[in-house]
Amino acid sequence: MPRYALKIEYHGAPFVGWQRQKQHLGVQQVIEEALQKLEPDCGPIYGAGRTDAGVHASGQVAHVDLTKKWDAFRLSEALNYHLKPNPIAITNCAAVDDEFHARFSAIERRYLFRIVARRAPTVFDAGLVWQVNNPLDADAMQKGANHLIGQHDFTTFRSVMCQAQSPVKTLDQLDIQEIQLDGAIEYRFHVRARSFLHNQVRSFVGTLERVGAGSWHPDDVKSALNAADRAACGPVSPPQGLYLAEVGYPTPPFG
Incomplete structure (x- = not known):
């Protein structure tokens, strides 16, 4: 067939x-x-x-x-x-x-998460981004994100409903891009790994948003990771900003 x-x-x-x-x-x-x-x-x-x-x-x-x-x-x-x-x-x-x-x-999966900081409601991106009212500190978020790179026990950032056999995963990339828009700022989270736990990316982004807003210190992300306790995670971000952007294979099927 x-x-x-x-x-x-x-x-x-x-x-x-x-x-x-x-x-x-x-x-x-x-x-x-x-x-x-x-x-x-x-x-x-x-x-x-x-x-x-x-x-x-x-x-x-x-x-x-x-x-x-x-x-x-x-x-x-x-x-x-x-x-x-x-x-x-x-x-x-x-x-x-x-x-x-x-x-x-598949040997890797890439996700994109979009946050837009803007006071006025989003019109064209409604339902396609997570909108927050105030600008975030992208440098602080990146410092927090750097603690997550590599192989770790990601129990803290794993949904209680996750069915994966092990919470240990290797995160290859978590880069945060800041884009100045007319009357707004967009933050793009570029995340790459071979595989992910349930709600892992949204747990990362929700936690890092707290860092960007000043409620968490970047080193608090490391403490949360080391706790290996779901209760140590920050809030889980809403789903509408998340995109499965790319899947990688040893031989790309589409040329």
């Missing part, structure tokens, strides 16, 4: 997350139903990451096995037609070999 990799973009607001659920609409279900319009006996799709309710994606990757050999461009065009009017788009598609697995073949 021919296997295809799909690069997927979606606005997370209408969905309970990536994963199919019995009583609520997930992104996975919408794409599977679109595929079944093309091949009624189509099986499930497998995604690289299970984003939560309200979380967006600009670079989610999934794979699917089909019975028919498709031209990759025509497959993406047909899927985009059947995905309307849902805020989901197939931005790339490629035939891959049987050994490719969207989740298990």
